[in-house]
Amino acid sequence: MEPILTTPAALRRAVRTWPEKIAIVDDQWSSTDSPHVALTWSEFSAAVVTFAGALVASGVAPGDRVAVWSPNSYHWPIAALGVHHAGATLVPLNTRYTAGEAIEIIERSDAKAAIVSGEFLGSDHLAELMSDHRATMPDVVVGVTLNGSSVVPDGAVSWADFLDRATDESRREAESRADAVAPDDISDILFTSGTTGKSKGVLAEHQQTVAGSRAWGANGQLSDEDRYLMVNPYFHTFGYKAGILPCVLFGVTMIPLAVYSPTEAMKLAEKQRATVFPGAPTIFQTILDDPARSDHDLSSLRLVVTGAAIVPVVLVERLQHELGVDTVITAYGLTEASGFVSTCTPDDDDETVANTCGRAFDGMEIRLSEEGEVLARGTMVMRGYLDDPAATKETIDEDGWLHTGDIGTIDERGNLKITDRLKDMYICGGFNVYPAEIEQALARLDGVTESAVVGMSDERLGEVGRAYLTVRDGSELDEAAVIAYAKQHLANFKVPRSVVFLDAFPRNAAGKILKRELA
Structure with a gap:
């Protein structure tokens, strides 16, 4: 079987393999018991192609950049994969950015379109950008209104009206562009702060992104029987490359949650019978300590993946014994490697999971420099930084080793442990x-x-x-x-x-x- 090296190829295989299985369920905006949105892989793919067709009809060309500044909802994966299907490059924006921070990234990436959320959690990103920064915004601005309204500011177009721009001809053009997406085309530019204070845009190719997502999903033994509760923000590698894309590759149902709270997470996990639940350690600590936890049936959970901080052994034990989670995994990564450097496996003991970041992912290798800095090399390492060859050369040496800036140790079994940071991050x-x-x-x-x-x-x-x-x-x-x-x-x-x-x-x-x- 020909290897899957691009996200359009991954989505097409999902449609062929699981056409009637549920791809995504999003009922967080619904006031009834029925889901607001529930799409099969066939329906989800059709939505992606329509979005791509609307981009084509709006003048977005292959290689153009499209920014997405919106919280976790069904719109995000449709938009992200639609951007790829149109041959364009995705630029995710952190939902915690101020408008000033967001417009800087939009300008630096030269985005030709922006998908922006409206009123949400007391702020309105769309209104802020269109009132204060209209002159520097791209011509195509799509408003994602999460409160049921279809009203957007002047200069923007609503999600529904934007999709209506797609025609049969523009959809065919989008499919043709999806055919032409090459493994070494840039799939996304994720911005990560730099030590100089200026953020850097990490250029990732389709083949790098897909390789990491495949390795992550295989390690977690994902299958089309799984249902993935998504509290990690989609703009982050944890939510996008260890979330959306593994679901596409392994046929897993996506269950987005835009605003984390222990109550909402437990309600959604119970209602949707979630089996996979990754997140930062603090998320699971709040659930375990919630006095109402016993009111919720969380027995469907089989896999918890965590990282990004020190993980106490007792937390791993509590997840297994109090929540009944069979498998708890910790991992280590950074944006410059699509989020994937090393990971524990389902067979590791609690001490290994809690105290190390495991061994190198399939396709990656790790070693330490003479100073003890963690170096990583392999299929997930970025092409480089956007418009910054000097920083790229400083970060990836002539032998292809990515200098992570973290200090660590590697034990006799190859387990990596992060002990300090070269930088102040x-x-x-x-x-x-x-x-x-x-x-x-x-x-x-x-x-x-x-x-x-x-x-x-x-x-x-x-x-x-x-x-x-x-x-x-x-x-x-x-x-x-x-x-x-x-x-x-x-x-x-x-x-x-x-x-x-x-x-x-x-x-x-x-x-x-x-x-x-x-x-």
Whole structure:
């Protein structure tokens, strides 16, 4: 059988293999017991082709970039795979971005179209962009209204009206473009913050993306009998490449959840008889500790996959014994490797799962540099960074080894353990946070003379930021003002949770701030 090396090829095989099996169920917007949306693989594929046809009819050409800034709902996988089907490149945007952060990515990626959510959780991304940034927005802006309304701002088109643009001719053109998608075409550009404070766009090819998703799904022994509760955001590799795409490759039913809470997750898991439930450790901690957990039947769960933070052995044991989950797996990855570097397997014991990141994924290899830095090489490693050959050369050496910036150890069985970070990055609620970006934002706050941000241990989120500041004489800045300013300019997970004012920073002989002493 010819190998599947592109997402259009994967979707076509899903339709051939499981035409009448359910591809996606989304009832989080429904006020009744019946699902708002339930699509078979045949129906899901038809929706993808229609979306692709609408892109074609709207002037999106092969190789163009299309941004998606929207929470988990049935729209997201249709849009993502529709972008690929039209021969274009997907640019996911973090839903926690401010409008200013989002428009920067849209501009830097030169997106020709943007799919943007309307009113959601007290904010309206679509209205913000169309009122404050209309001049720099692409010509094609599609509004995803999650509250049942079809009203969108001037200059945008509703989801339904956009789909109506597709014609038989444009659908045929989309199918022709899907035929032409090559394994080494760029499938997506995921932006990840850099140590300079400027985000980098990671260029991933179809074959790299699909290889990682296939390896992840095979390791979890996914099948068309599985039902996947998706709390990991789709804009993240965990939700997109370890979520949507493995479902396409293995025929798994997708069950999106846009806003995580233990109550909603348990209700959905019970109602939809979810079998697969990946997420950050804090998610499972909140479920295990929820006093109402016994009110929900979670016996259908068979696989939990976690990572992105230290995983206590007791958490693995509780998931198995209290929730009855047969298999708990931890893994390690980074965006530059499509999210896939190493993983534990279903056969590993609790100590291995909790204390290591397992062995290299199929298609990958890992080793340590002389300094102990984790290096990764293989089929999932990115082509490079968008418009940044210098950073690409610095990150991927001449032998193809990706320098992760993490310090680790590898035991005699090949299990990787991350022990530290070469850089200052910390992980808040599963999201990588780079202090340099926060420090640059705080530098623009009147009164601040210098800042240093470090990650501090937090029981719920793993780590949260603490900002250390020196200020001008006479400045009346206080902690509340600094945090309020950060909230205006940064996504929530980047906002420091506490602020300490110093007379002077501890420094080394070269004058560099000693962050370890601060922490």
